[in-house]
Amino acid sequence: MDAARFSPTWQQALGRGLYLGVLTAVVALLVTVVALSLTPSAPPHWAWPLLAFGPPLAGVLVGALVRPRVGTRVDARGIRTVTPFGEGVEPWSEVVDLRAERRGARTVVSVYLESGASVQLSAPYSGELFASDPQFELKMFALSHLWRSHRFGGVPS
Structure with a gap:
């Protein structure tokens, strides 16, 4: 789940x-x-x-x-990014940081891995005009909370 x-x-x-x-x-x-x-x-x-x-x-x-088939799923195994062309899973043991970063005209969530690589999540993001998301900060806080909860004591149920 x-x-x-x-x-x-x-x-x-x-x-x-x-x-x-x-x-x-x-x-x-x-x-x-x-x-x-x-x-x-x-x-x-x-x-x-x-x-x-x-x-x-x-x-x-x-x-x-x-729309319902793309985005980011977070569970006990890690962070899963789903696109129409495939999906990528980053296990919690590999994630060392989550950051909101400016990329072009958007603010996106980047996941930094132990290997030094970073992965840009397909959602949430926020930008100008049609790309704005008034709930972006709350979603970023929720992602950060889940990552910290897992890193220091398991994913909350």
Whole structure:
């Protein structure tokens, strides 16, 4: 059973999906314009709105669907980071420090390991606009409390 579970907020998940969808739409429109310059045939009129608005809407939908499946899980074995592409487990015996650090426009949680390596957790994080998380400090405190509790006497039940 998980002692704690951290996922991106709804706002973060929808914002990330919208961001990736807009990037996809820009690339699709650019490819279409380049293809039109090479061939004389024009696409149907309905294709332009589909290329412009389809990917952002699909991105928002994917962000909403993927949200519960990504994040950070904390249990008696350690800290587990789950992404759509896999998962990584850092056992408690390897964790020497947890820190909130500024990386680009975001504040993220980094886990420092005995080997000297660091791992950035996929959640919680906070940033600007859609990436903000008003509960970030509380989540960081909870993670820190779980780590310290385990290091000095076991994970609380």
